[in-house]
Amino acid sequence: MAPPLIEARFRVDWPGFSLDVDLRLPGRGFTVLSGPSGSGKTTLLRCVAGLERAPQGRLVVDGEVWQDGAQGLPVHRRPIGYVFQEASLFDHLSVLGNLRYGLKRLGSGADPARLEQAVALLGIGHLLERRPERLSGGERQRVGIARALALGPRLLLMDEPLSALDLARRQEILPYLERLREELDIPVLYVTHAPDEVARLADHLVALEAGRVLAHGPLQELLVRLDLPLRLGEQAGAVLDATIGEVDTRWHLARADFDGGSLWARDPGLPLGQRVRVRVLARDVSLAAQPGASSIQNQLPGVVEAVGADDHPALALVQVRVGAALLLARLTRRSADQLGVVPGQRLWVQVKSVALLETR
Numbered sequence: 001m002a003p004p005l006i007e008a009r010f011r012v013d014w015p016g017f018s019l020d021v022d023l024r025l026p027g028r029g030f031t032v033l034s035g036p037s038g039s040g041k042t043t044l045l046r047c048v049a050g051l052e053r054a055p056q057g058r059l060v061v062d063g064e065v066w067q068d069g070a071q072g073l074p075v076h077r078r079p080i081g082y083v084f085q086e087a088s089l090f091d092h093l094s095v096l097g098n099l100r101y102g103l104k105r106l107g108s109g110a111d112p113a114r115l116e117q118a119v120a121l122l123g124i125g126h127l128l129e130r131r132p133e134r135l136s137g138g139e140r141q142r143v144g145i146a147r148a149l150a151l152g153p154r155l156l157l158m159d160e161p162l163s164a165l166d167l168a169r170r171q172e173i174l175p176y177l178e179r180l181r182e183e184l185d186i187p188v189l190y191v192t193h194a195p196d197e198v199a200r201l202a203d204h205l206v207a208l209e210a211g212r213v214l215a216h217g218p219l220q221e222l223l224v225r226l227d228l229p230l231r232l233g234e235q236a237g238a239v240l241d242a243t244i245g246e247v248d249t250r251w252h253l254a255r256a257d258f259d260g261g262s263l264w265a266r267d268p269g270l271p272l273g274q275r276v277r278v279r280v281l282a283r284d285v286s287l288a289a290q291p292g293a294s295s296i297q298n299q300l301p302g303v304v305e306a307v308g309a310d311d312h313p314a315l316a317l318v319q320v321r322v323g324a325a326l327l328l329a330r331l332t333r334r335s336a337d338q339l340g341v342v343p344g345q346r347l348w349v350q351v352k353s354v355a356l357l358e359t360r
């Protein structure tokens with residue numbers, strides 16, 4: 001059987017802006033839509049939801065045609081969950097009342113087990129009797145997400161769901177979103193500007209600019225492309241898929257093995273064999289002609305693939321291959337010049353620090 005898939009083709013023409021996309025996206029996992037403000041991310045979500053008219057559009061979700069030209073399911077018949085920046089909850093109802101409210105509309109089609117699953121996934125069991133005004137911003141969002149999931153959607157749309165929260169609240173809610181990424185069997189289209197959300201949540205990335213798709217593909221491939229203005233700035237870097245291969249209890253370090261080498265990082269307390277994402281920021285990677293006697297524990301042989309401009313004229317981004325993996329290194333252009341960095345060159349890649357992110 002072919003893997004599930006989303007086919008989304010939309011064209012919208014407004015004075016001053018047009019959206020023109022033709023995408024085939026994975027039917028599972030998180031697809032993150034990224035792009036500068038005004039590039040059409042929300043418009044694309046609204047087209048998928050049927051809230052925006054795109055008369056020549058086509059939308060197929062997991063083999064089911066939701067829209068074909070002017071024919072299509074009306075908004076209320078699309079099995080979609082839509083999560084916005086702020087959850088609009090009814091203040092006169094308890095959390096449970098809010099969760100049940102949408103289910104009533106489904107009538108006999110509602111499945112109470114889904115509500116229970118949603119409550120468990122978002123960890124809100126202890127909040128069910130509370131009134132929304134007594135929830136923190138992060139808790140409100142978790143309730144909003146649970147409410148969307150309780151309806152048993154076939155597709156979840158999330159438009160900057162963390163952007164109204166402060167840093168501490170975002171850190172608190174991210175693990176729940178990671179859990180959704182691991183456990184949901186429906187696809188999620190997720191809009192964000194935040195590099196840490198991209199690194200932690202995205203399986204697939206769509207880069208939009210001025211209503212057009214610049215590129216889309218697996219996160220690991222897109223993050224290291226030098227030709228895409230993903231505008232990650234200080235957060236530019238690679239994400240590698242790895243497995244915990246060894247734990248050094250004496251020094252509290254864990255070794256993450258990826259297809260091409262190993263990197264030591266602070267031990268996050270995960271078991272051997274655990275799959276992880278390794279986030280390696282370009283600013284933490286340097287290049288050397290020889291393996292050095294330095295304090296840097298992670299030194300890997302690599303080959304320069306490409307050299308590109310960075311945000312500041314003093315800096316260069318170097319894409320370097322280590323085994324099957326691609327990393328980015330941020331150097332000053334002066335040191336790149338002194339090293340004579342050119343594609344094909346063999347160098348030592350020194351990685352000062354990496355973050356291990358749990359995954360399954």
Ligand SMILES: Nc1ncnc2c1ncn2[C@@H]1O[C@H](COP(=O)(O)OP(=O)(O)OP(=O)(O)O)[C@@H](O)[C@H]1O
Pocket residue numbers: 014015016017035036037038039040041042043044
């Ligand atoms: N109903 C509309 N009529 C005309 N233009 C619109 C309409 N809705 C949005 N636009 C314009 O379409 C463009 C894309 O808007 P959209 O909200 O999709 O961008 P975005 O990528 O989600 O931006 P942001 O990151 O700021 O949320 C913007 O220039 C916006 O002003």
